[in-house]
Amino acid sequence: MSNDILVITEHMDGKFSDVSFEMVGKAKELASALGGQAVAVVVGGGVSSNVFASDSTIHVDDAALSNFNPEAYGKVIEALVKEKSPKVVMFGWTVTGMDIAAWLSARTGAPLAAYAKDVRVEGGGIVVSSQAYGGKLMADVAPEGDMAIVACLAGSFPVEAGQGSTAATTMASPVDAGSLKVKFVEAIKPAGGDVDITAQAKLVSIGRGIGGKENVELAEELAKALGATVSASRPVVDAGWLPRTRQVGKSGLKVKPKLYLMLGISGAPEHLEGMKSAELIIAVNTDKKAPIFNVAHYGATADLFEVAEAMLELL
Amino acid sequence: MNIVVAIKHIPSIADDLPVKGNNVDFDSVDFVLNEWDEHSIEQAVLIKEAVGGTVTVIGVDLIGELDNALHLALAKGADKVVKITADDPAADSHMQAKWLSEAIKGMGADMVFAGVQASNDLDGQIGPMIAAYLDMPYIGGVSSIEANGDSATVNKEFAGGAGAKYSVHMPFVAGVQSAPKPPRYAPVSKVRQMAQSATVEKVAPSGDASSGLAFKKMAPPVVTGHAEMIEGSSKEVAAKIVELLKSKGLA
Ligand SMILES: Cc1cc2nc3c(=O)[nH]c(=O)nc-3n(C[C@H](O)[C@H](O)[C@H](O)COP(=O)(O)OP(=O)(O)OC[C@H]3O[C@@H](n4cnc5c(N)ncnc54)[C@H](O)[C@@H]3O)c2cc1C
Ligand SMILES: Cc1cc2nc3c(=O)[nH]c(=O)nc-3n(C[C@H](O)[C@H](O)[C@H](O)COP(=O)(O)OP(=O)(O)OC[C@H]3O[C@@H](n4cnc5c(N)ncnc54)[C@H](O)[C@@H]3O)c2cc1C
Numbered sequence: 001m002s003n004d005i006l007v008i009t010e011h012m013d014g015k016f017s018d019v020s021f022e023m024v025g026k027a028k029e030l031a032s033a034l035g036g037q038a039v040a041v042v043v044g045g046g047v048s049s050n051v052f053a054s055d056s057t058i059h060v061d062d063a064a065l066s067n068f069n070p071e072a073y074g075k076v077i078e079a080l081v082k083e084k085s086p087k088v089v090m091f092g093w094t095v096t097g098m099d100i101a102a103w104l105s106a107r108t109g110a111p112l113a114a115y116a117k118d119v120r121v122e123g124g125g126i127v128v129s130s131q132a133y134g135g136k137l138m139a140d141v142a143p144e145g146d147m148a149i150v151a152c153l154a155g156s157f158p159v160e161a162g163q164g165s166t167a168a169t170t171m172a173s174p175v176d177a178g179s180l181k182v183k184f185v186e187a188i189k190p191a192g193g194d195v196d197i198t199a200q201a202k203l204v205s206i207g208r209g210i211g212g213k214e215n216v217e218l219a220e221e222l223a224k225a226l227g228a229t230v231s232a233s234r235p236v237v238d239a240g241w242l243p244r245t246r247q248v249g250k251s252g253l254k255v256k257p258k259l260y261l262m263l264g265i266s267g268a269p270e271h272l273e274g275m276k277s278a279e280l281i282i283a284v285n286t287d288k289k290a291p292i293f294n295v296a297h298y299g300a301t302a303d304l305f306e307v308a309e310a311m312l313e314l315l
Numbered sequence: 316m317n318i319v320v321a322i323k324h325i326p327s328i329a330d331d332l333p334v335k336g337n338n339v340d341f342d343s344v345d346f347v348l349n350e351w352d353e354h355s356i357e358q359a360v361l362i363k364e365a366v367g368g369t370v371t372v373i374g375v376d377l378i379g380e381l382d383n384a385l386h387l388a389l390a391k392g393a394d395k396v397v398k399i400t401a402d403d404p405a406a407d408s409h410m411q412a413k414w415l416s417e418a419i420k421g422m423g424a425d426m427v428f429a430g431v432q433a434s435n436d437l438d439g440q441i442g443p444m445i446a447a448y449l450d451m452p453y454i455g456g457v458s459s460i461e462a463n464g465d466s467a468t469v470n471k472e473f474a475g476g477a478g479a480k481y482s483v484h485m486p487f488v489a490g491v492q493s494a495p496k497p498p499r500y501a502p503v504s505k506v507r508q509m510a511q512s513a514t515v516e517k518v519a520p521s522g523d524a525s526s527g528l529a530f531k532k533m534a535p536p537v538v539t540g541h542a543e544m545i546e547g548s549s550k551e552v553a554a555k556i557v558e559l560l561k562s563k564g565l566a
Pocket of ligand 1: 044094095190477
């Protein structure tokens with residue numbers, strides 16, 4: 001057993017995601033408190049891995065791993081974890097990290113603290129602050145045992161602390177690609193042809209509170225009067241009320257408009273990931289305890305239909 | 316095609332979520348079907364309609380009220396429903412995943428679906444853990460599955476409409492993010508009919524696992540910021556928002 005922290009980094013199209021750097025920065029802080037090393041782990045080819053401020057970087061560089069494959073990546077990471085027996089393994093709680101963190105926890109018996117917003121050392125062990133119930137509650141948990149897995153929400157720590165130029169040690173993949181049951185076939189590119197919501201200065205964003213497809217028109221009218229574009233939370237898109245291209249959030253697009261006017265969106269962590277750096281956030285929601293009010297600049301506990309109609313009369 | 320769908324009953328996050336001791340006070344919240352489970356049931360029924368087969372829906376009965384959710388699943392097209400009689404609202408995800416995988420083991424499943432996450436999964440999602448316990452591969456964030464012979468074509472989402480297509484050999488476990496179509500609506504009359512006629516198979520919980528997380532504290536977040544609240548009637552709120560936007564040159 002060591003006191004090292006392994007950080008499982010993520011990359012796409014040759015670029016590491018911010019959460020990778022955020023975790024490396026945090027890992028350095030934890031490692032120095034625990035007397036171990038912060039080790040960045042890069043799985044897959046086609047990316048330059050000498051970009052972290054880690055104490056060391058391991059790059060499992062193999063053409064067979066160039067595309068994300070939950071089975072292959074999981075097995076590579078499991079093998080590394082068994083070899084290094086670190087104190088903590090950090091994942092991003094992202095659409096790819098989520099495929100592996102809980103699997104690894106069940107495989108190794110190491111506890112997993114997901115939705116982590118903070119990790120700190122207390123009395124020789126770690127304590128994780130995690131978001132629960134869509135951000136309505138925070139839980140402080142202490143993982144038991146020799147090794148813990150922590151899955152961090154993107155945007156929880158500063159990016160800069162993890163940026164550096166540590167030279168990576170390359171190793172071959174321990175996994176036989178031929179034995180895999182999951183095979184990558186091809187990439188799916190986003191559908192083109194719609195407006196690009198990431199390029200809009202003003203967004204009127206609707207959530208499940210809009211109630212039905214027939215009500216989307218009201219949001220369209222309000223957006224038109226404001227010179228804005230309509231975007232949405234995931235449930236609106238899943239229901240087929242707006243196309244996928246309009247979705248803001250973890251599995252949607254990251255936007256940073258001058259105005260983000262939110263109608264009937266609760267403010268779940270997955271939505272916040274996509275819009276929390278908007279310059280002016282105004283939220284209208286009937287639930288005075290909606291988590292979005294902790295993030296918005298201005299809020300109103302009011303009915304979105306009444307407010308939208310009244311705004312239209314004034315514009 | 317033999318498809319097993321694991322569903323989860325969770326405290327409704329629309330509620331106030333009172334805290335008792337170190338966890339939610341389970342006696343004073345409503346339990347609802349995890350929203351992503353609606354999508355995994357829909358995905359399973361779509362495959363059954365395309366290639367034939369059986370859809371078995373299984374859940375852990377945490378508070379003795381899972382039957383409603385199971386009847387709903389039958390009304391939406393499931394063929395068989397099973398509940399693990401646990402009666403322990405505080406069972407963590409590891410424990411539930413263990414019970415589910417023990418119950419699923421003998422079912423000869425070609426595919427096992429689980430919702431991609433539930434709002435109370437602090438120790439991780441059920442899907443990948445079931446996969447680990449059953450020694451099957453897992454793929455999550457799935458937006459469509461088509462069965463062809465002994466493998467399936469599975470689309471996984473990354474972000475903003477980008478994703479990847481995989482070919483996955485059966486048996487496997489998938490975490491369903493959304494079905495290719497919005498989940499179908501089951502009329503109340505049909506749910507009621509199922510409640511009267513259907514049999515829910517009961518299985519005792521078997522196996523043991525623990526999250527290994529010691530809860531130190533659970534509480535509403537320490538709020539570092541709060542929106543400046545605009546008070547008044549809807550008309551007044553609208554007027555103040557418009558005024559604010561105008562003052563910033565945004566309207
Ligand atoms: C070890 C590992 C290796 C990986 N390797 C690959 C790989 O080789 N190929 C691959 O495709 N994925 C790969 N991934 C997946 C990828 O890195 C991200 O996890 C995935 O994009 C999901 O990101 P997210 O939703 O968590 O958002 P984030 O990680 O927060 O966002 C990823 C970045 O992508 C940008 N982005 C999102 N959508 C779009 C879009 N439609 N167009 C342009 N930019 C966009 C965001 O703005 C953000 O900067 C890998 C993941 C892991 C864990
Ligand atoms: C892996 C993963 C990725 C995800 N990615 C995304 C993502 O990219 N984007 C995303 O948005 N979500 C994403 N989600 C889903 C996310 O967890 C939430 O379920 C979602 O953001 C909730 O959307 P919502 O706020 O519209 O709905 P809800 O949480 O149901 O909120 C609706 C709100 O409307 C309010 N309301 C109702 N009626 C009215 C009215 N008349 N007037 C005013 N207010 C009203 C309610 O009080 C409530 O607060 C993801 C989830 C997972 C598991």
